[in-house]
Amino acid sequence: MVFCLTGFLGANAQEWANFRGMQRIVSPEVKGNTVTFRLNAPNATAVSVSGSWKTAERSVAMTKDTSGVWSASISGLVPELYNYTFSVDGVGLTDPSNPQNSIRDGSRFMSIFIISGPTADLYASVLDVPHGNLEKVWYKSPTLNLTRRMYVYTPAGYEEGTTKYPVFYLLHGMGGDEDAWSSMGRAVQILDNMIAAGKAKPMIVVMTNGNANQAAATIDYAAAQTQGAMGGTTTGLFEKSIIDDVIPFIDKNYRTLTDPQNRAIAGLSMGGAQTSYAALNNIDKFAWVGSFSGAFVMWPNARGTSGQGSQGINMEAVEKTVFPSLNSSANSKLKLLYIAIGSDDSLIESNRQFTDWLKTKNINHTYIDTPGYAHEWSYWRVCLVDFAGKLFK
Amino acid sequence: MVFCLTGFLGANAQEWANFRGMQRIVSPEVKGNTVTFRLNAPNATAVSVSGSWKTAERSVAMTKDTSGVWSASISGLVPELYNYTFSVDGVGLTDPSNPQNSIRDGSRFMSIFIISGPTADLYASVLDVPHGNLEKVWYKSPTLNLTRRMYVYTPAGYEEGTTKYPVFYLLHGMGGDEDAWSSMGRAVQILDNMIAAGKAKPMIVVMTNGNANQAAATIDYAAAQTQGAMGGTTTGLFEKSIIDDVIPFIDKNYRTLTDPQNRAIAGLSMGGAQTSYAALNNIDKFAWVGSFSGAFVMWPNARGTSGQGSQGINMEAVEKTVFPSLNSSANSKLKLLYIAIGSDDSLIESNRQFTDWLKTKNINHTYIDTPGYAHEWSYWRVCLVDFAGKLFK
Numbered sequence: 101m102v103f104c105l106t107g108f109l110g111a112n113a114q115e116w117a118n119f120r121g122m123q124r125i126v127s128p129e130v131k132g133n134t135v136t137f138r139l140n141a142p143n144a145t146a147v148s149v150s151g152s153w154k155t156a157e158r159s160v161a162m163t164k165d166t167s168g169v170w171s172a173s174i175s176g177l178v179p180e181l182y183n184y185t186f187s188v189d190g191v192g193l194t195d196p197s198n199p200q201n202s203i204r205d206g207s208r209f210m211s212i213f214i215i216s217g218p219t220a221d222l223y224a225s226v227l228d229v230p231h232g233n234l235e236k237v238w239y240k241s242p243t244l245n246l247t248r249r250m251y252v253y254t255p256a257g258y259e260e261g262t263t264k265y266p267v268f269y270l271l272h273g274m275g276g277d278e279d280a281w282s283s284m285g286r287a288v289q290i291l292d293n294m295i296a297a298g299k300a301k302p303m304i305v306v307m308t309n310g311n312a313n314q315a316a317a318t319i320d321y322a323a324a325q326t327q328g329a330m331g332g333t334t335t336g337l338f339e340k341s342i343i344d345d346v347i348p349f350i351d352k353n354y355r356t357l358t359d360p361q362n363r364a365i366a367g368l369s370m371g372g373a374q375t376s377y378a379a380l381n382n383i384d385k386f387a388w389v390g391s392f393s394g395a396f397v398m399w400p401n402a403r404g405t406s407g408q409g410s411q412g413i414n415m416e417a418v419e420k421t422v423f424p425s426l427n428s429s430a431n432s433k434l435k436l437l438y439i440a441i442g443s444d445d446s447l448i449e450s451n452r453q454f455t456d457w458l459k460t461k462n463i464n465h466t467y468i469d470t471p472g473y474a475h476e477w478s479y480w481r482v483c484l485v486d487f488a489g490k491l492f493k
Numbered sequence: 494m495v496f497c498l499t500g501f502l503g504a505n506a507q508e509w510a511n512f513r514g515m516q517r518i519v520s521p522e523v524k525g526n527t528v529t530f531r532l533n534a535p536n537a538t539a540v541s542v543s544g545s546w547k548t549a550e551r552s553v554a555m556t557k558d559t560s561g562v563w564s565a566s567i568s569g570l571v572p573e574l575y576n577y578t579f580s581v582d583g584v585g586l587t588d589p590s591n592p593q594n595s596i597r598d599g600s601r602f603m604s605i606f607i608i609s610g611p612t613a614d615l616y617a618s619v620l621d622v623p624h625g626n627l628e629k630v631w632y633k634s635p636t637l638n639l640t641r642r643m644y645v646y647t648p649a650g651y652e653e654g655t656t657k658y659p660v661f662y663l664l665h666g667m668g669g670d671e672d673a674w675s676s677m678g679r680a681v682q683i684l685d686n687m688i689a690a691g692k693a694k695p696m697i698v699v700m701t702n703g704n705a706n707q708a709a710a711t712i713d714y715a716a717a718q719t720q721g722a723m724g725g726t727t728t729g730l731f732e733k734s735i736i737d738d739v740i741p742f743i744d745k746n747y748r749t750l751t752d753p754q755n756r757a758i759a760g761l762s763m764g765g766a767q768t769s770y771a772a773l774n775n776i777d778k779f780a781w782v783g784s785f786s787g788a789f790v791m792w793p794n795a796r797g798t799s800g801q802g803s804q805g806i807n808m809e810a811v812e813k814t815v816f817p818s819l820n821s822s823a824n825s826k827l828k829l830l831y832i833a834i835g836s837d838d839s840l841i842e843s844n845r846q847f848t849d850w851l852k853t854k855n856i857n858h859t860y861i862d863t864p865g866y867a868h869e870w871s872y873w874r875v876c877l878v879d880f881a882g883k884l885f886k
Contacts, residue, residue, distance in 0.1 A: 143583035145538065190536035193586035194595070194602070199711040202587070202595035202602045209587070209595045209602075225714045231640070235628035238649070247624070256631070259746050318592040321618045353652050 125169060127197040128184075128213045134175040135213060137184070138197065142168025144188045151184030152478060153177055159187070179217020180478055181286065183210040204319055205284045205477070206275040222293045222485055223286040229296035230256030234288055236278075239349045243341035248309055249316035250278050250346070253288055254354065255295055255302040264355045266492045267304045268388075269342065270484075271367030271374050274395065277317040278309040281484075284477045285368075290484055301492045303364075306350055310371055312338040334370065334398045336422075339378035343385060360433065364491050366390030368480040369447075373398045376454075377422055380437075383430045388491050390438040392483035393475050396450045411449040415457045428462040436490060437465040440483050442473025518562060520590040521577075521606045527568040528606060530577070531590065535561025537581045544577030545871060546570055552580070572610020573871055574679065576603040597712055598677045598870070599668040615686045615878055616679040622689035623649030627681055629671075632742045636734035641702055642709035643671050643739070646681055647747065648688055648695040657748045659755035659885045660697045661781075662735065663877075664764030667788065670710040671702040674877075677870045678761075683877055694885045696757075699743055703764055705731040727763065727791045729815075732771035736778060753826065757884050759783030761873040762840075766791045769847075770815055773830075776823045781884050783831040785876035786868050789843045804842040808850045821855040829883060830858040833876050835866025 127138040137149045139162065147170040150159040155176045162170040183203065185192045194201045195211040202209040214220050232255040241248050255265065270287060272280035281287040287305060294300035312333050315321060342365070351358050365386045367375040372394025379389040397403055401417035419426075437458070441451040448469065455467040468486075473479035520531040530542045532555065540563040543552040548569045555563040576596065578585045587594045588604040595602040607613050625648040634641050648658065663680060665673035674680040680698060687693035705726050708714060735758070744751050758779045760768040765787025772782040790796055794810035812819075823830075830851070834844040841862065848860045861879075866872035 139584065141582065141584045143539070145582065146536070188584045188586075189534065189538065189582050191532065191534045191581045191586065192589065193581075193584065196585065196601075199600065199715040201600075201712070202597070204595070207592065207594075208589075227640075227708050227714055231631040231642070233628055233630045235626055237626045237652075238624040247620075249624070259630075315620050319594070321620055322592040 125197045127195050128211075130213055130215065133177045133215055134173055135177060135182070135215070136171060136173040137162065137186070137195065138169055138171045139186055139188070139195070140169050141188055144170070146187075146189055148172075148187045149184055150187065150192075152180075152182050152476065154472075162186075177215045179215045179220035181212055181214045181220055181223040181481065183212050183284065183477070185210055203283050204279060206277070206280070207318070210284075219482065219485060222290050223481060224293070225289055226293055226296075229292055231292050232256050232258070232288065232295075234282060237353075239345065241341045241345040243337065243344050244312055246313075246315050248314075249321075250309060251282055251307040252350070252354070253282070253291060253305040253307070255291065255304070257302065258304075258355070262355070263302075264357045265302060265304045266362035266364070267306060267347075267350060267354075267356050268488070268491060269306045269308065269346070269363075269365040269386075271308060271310050271365070271371030273367070273369030273371055273393075273480075274398075277311060277314065278307050279317040279319065281305075281307045285484065286481055287484060290481065291488065294485065294488060300488045303488075303492065304350070304354055304356060306346065308342065308346055310338055310367070310374055312341070334373045334377055335400060336377060336381075339374055339381070342374075342378050343382050347385070360385055360387045361435065362387075362492060364388035364390070364487075366392065366438070366484075366487055367394075368392040368483070369395045369475065370398055372396070380423055380426050380430065383426075383433045387433060387435040388438075389434065389436065390483070390487045391440065391451075392480050392487075393441050393445050393447060394439065394451060394454070395447060396454050397447065402450070411446055413450040413453055415453050418454075419457065426461060426463065431462075431464045434464065437463065438468070438487055438490070439465055440468040440470065440486070442475065442479045443469055443471045444474040445479075447475065518590045520588050521604075523606055523608065526570045526608055527566055528570060528575070528608070529564060529566040530555065530579070530588065531562055531564045532579055532581070532588070533562050534581055537563070539580075539582055541565075541580045542577055543580065543585075545573075545575050545869065547865075555579075570608045572608045572613040574605055574607045574613055574616040574874065576605050576677065576870070578603055596676050597672055599670070599673070600711070603677075612875065612878060615683050616874060617686070618682055619686060619689075622685055624685050625649050625651065625681065625688075627675060630746075632738065634734045634738040636730065636737050637705055639706075639708050641707075642714075643702060644675055644700040645743070645747070646675070646684060646698040646700070648684065648697070650695065651697075651748070655748070656695075657750045658695060658697045659757070660699060660743060660747075660749050661881070661884060662699045662701065662739070662756075662758040662779075664701060664703050664758070664760030664767050666760070666762030666764055666786075666873075667791075670704060670707065671700050672710040672712065674698075674700045678877065679874055680877060683874065684881065687878065687881060693881045696881075696885065697743070697747055697749060699739065701735065701739055703731055703760070703767055705734070727766045727770055728793060729770060729774075732767055732774070735767075735771050736775050740778070753778055753780045754828065755780075755885060757781035757783070757880075759785065759831070759876075759880055760787075761785040761876070762788045762868065763791055765789070773816055773819050773823065776819075776826045780826060780828040781831075782827065782829065783876070783880045784833065784844075785873050785880075786834050786838050786840060787832065787844060787847070788840060789847050790840065795843070804839055806843040806846055808846050811847075812850065819854060819856065824855075824857045827857065830856065831861070831880055831883070832858055833861040833863065833879070835868070835872045836862055836864045837867040838872075840868065 372391030765784030
């Protein structure tokens with residue numbers, strides 16, 4: 101560009117500055133298993149970086165060079181998608197030099213980077229694979245008396261063809277909303293990359309808002325927050341809306357396979373509890389059911405007065421309240437009942453109790469207890485990859 | 494909720510903290526025409542807030558109370574959507590207490606708030622109106638040799654009906670991408686609110702990526718940046734891709750009215766130059782054409798060697814290069830050729846030159862020179878409201 105644009109750039113002056121090399125800070129810089137962070141803060145007194153790594157302290161002090169740029173490196177990182185934020189004199193912020201500056205996780209924003217490796221590479225935004233579309237879709241929920249929003253992923257090729265697709269309903273955790281699985285959850289990248297590699301069947305993925313009194317994510321609809329961003333429940337009402345409102349809408353407006361063999365549901369934490377509630381009470385609807393770090397403590401009466409341990413649940417009360425009629429006849433309908441939890445998750449006791457109860461009911465299931473993971477996004481992405489790879493086969 | 498969730502919240506602990514009242518900072522707080530900002534930063538030395546207001550200094554120092562919370566108020570704000578960021582000891586950040594914390598503008602992120610008023614209210618995310626859907630759509634561009642992404646807005650009711658809709662192609666400016674009009678541009682809110690109020694016809698809005706060598710926005714596809722986030726051009730190639738690739742894709746995959754009376758195109762800054770280039774060379778395609786603060790200086794040969802003024806353009810060279818065959822026969826095809834620019838925009842001279850040239854060619858057009866606006870989002874939103882309200886009538 102030979103002409104002079106100075107003076108009219110207005111809102112995009114920073115982009116221009118970056119382009120012109122006026123700001124040359126590279127952050128994060130990933131080389132092998134080492135990441136280096138940099139932040140220009142000549143007037144700051146103390147700068148640190150905090151992130152989701154486990155091989156170093158969560159918060160690492162940064163040091164200032166003579167030009168006022170603070171930096172820190174972390175080595176020995178295992179392949180993973182990491183999130184991080186800076187702290188400048190005690191105030192948190194995302195990384196202004198990172199194009200993936202502000203990835204939303206509920207009410208917070210974080211920057212991200214990836215250390216390459218077999219599973220972590222599935223989280224990357226790869227240009228050179230076919231891409232599915234992601235739509236923010238409004239629908240009526242008579243059950244919840246709200247017009248609500250969900251995100252719908254349609255796989256690459258959906259628009260060009262006439263094929264009908266299986267559908268995977270994917271639920272978020274407490275503090276999240278319909279935006280969660282496609283931001284920190286990387287669901288779009290994971291599905292694009294897995295489908296392109298033949299590791300998952302092409303499928304539609306429906307990401308609902310599991311906060312029963314919330315119409316849409318607060319980032320777009322701040323007013324929705326007045327209804328309570330923490331409106332997540334497992335009272336059965338949201339679960340009913342999945343069956344009565346969401347599935348009919350999806351089957352009407354998308355080219356779907358509508359038999360239960362082609363319908364899956366899974367969720368993380370609160371969404372795992374909602375998933376089990378919805379699916380195991382509607383055993384003719386879903387053949388594929390997954391709970392990732394299920395917050396079964398949220399089931400009605402799970403944390404009653406009968407003296408269960410601090411992390412445990414009262415399965416007798418849960419059975420009466422939530423699963424009064426579940427029995428081994430479910431086995432003929434379920435292709436997969438998948439209960440996964442990290443070994444370091446404080447919810448593990450309640451997950452064991454639930455799967456022990458499933459055993460007493462002779463209900464077939466897969467229980468996965470994964471060492472090295474707590475209650476965290478890194479695990480839910482691993483679960484999504486594992487579960488999605490098993491579906492509809 | 495009577496059960497104890499402590500210990501498993503993991504990634505959403507902050508949300509929980511907010512809910513429990515452990516962090517009670519309200520920011521921004523809007524009362525009438527006054528906004529108050531607050532930031533908890535007990536260890537910071539200097540905190541300020543900078544924003545897009547014009548009735549106060551752009552950067553306002555904040556003061557610390559005894560609890561370590563910094564605050565500042567700005568009064569007398571005219572109705573508008575304002576963007577702002579904090580500076581903590583010289584480092585910029587968004588407002589962690591604002592649900593609309595990180596609204597993307599190219600490579601930067603900003604927090605926003607609205608001072609209520611007739612036009613500003615059209616920018617608000619209103620729950621209580623019918624909502625259109627927004628889809629991130631991938632399409633093949635043989636012209637640009639890329640598989641690329643665009644955003645497509647379909648109006649409320651699109652899914653339920655069989656109606657065909659007019660289509661409005663809406664282009665961003667330099668430093669922006671396909672994400673721009675739906676983030677800082679508030680196109681979704683504007684269309685939802687205008688359509689609900691009967692101020693605009695229901696229409697499909699297609700928001701393309703005008704950086705000819707970029708597949709998708711860098712926030713999702715950071716790798717795309719290696720091809721040059723500043724790849725915006727007005728060489729005619731991107732413009733050709735609109736005609737040859739984008740329009741056929743949209744007409745094939747959406748229920749569109751395909752006659753030129755039902756097709757509009759407009760853009761801001763670079764997008765205004767691209768719009769004029771594309772539309773006035775394809776006069777049988779678009780009956781409605783708009784340029785908002787058009788960066789006509791970007792046209793090929795506009796800033797040649799022939800000694801035009803510092804902000805002016807060489808219309809003789811532009812005519813030969815860009816518009817060799819445009820003449821008054823266009824008047825029978827064009828319903829509206831809309832050229833709008835703020836009086837304080839340094840591009841105003843080139844906009845006057847272009848419209849003077851249109852006069853010499855006897856091409857009907859509407860020229861709007863709006864006092865009080867420079868090269869800024871507040872003006873482009875005003876233009877969108879004004880232009881969208883005239884379309885397809």
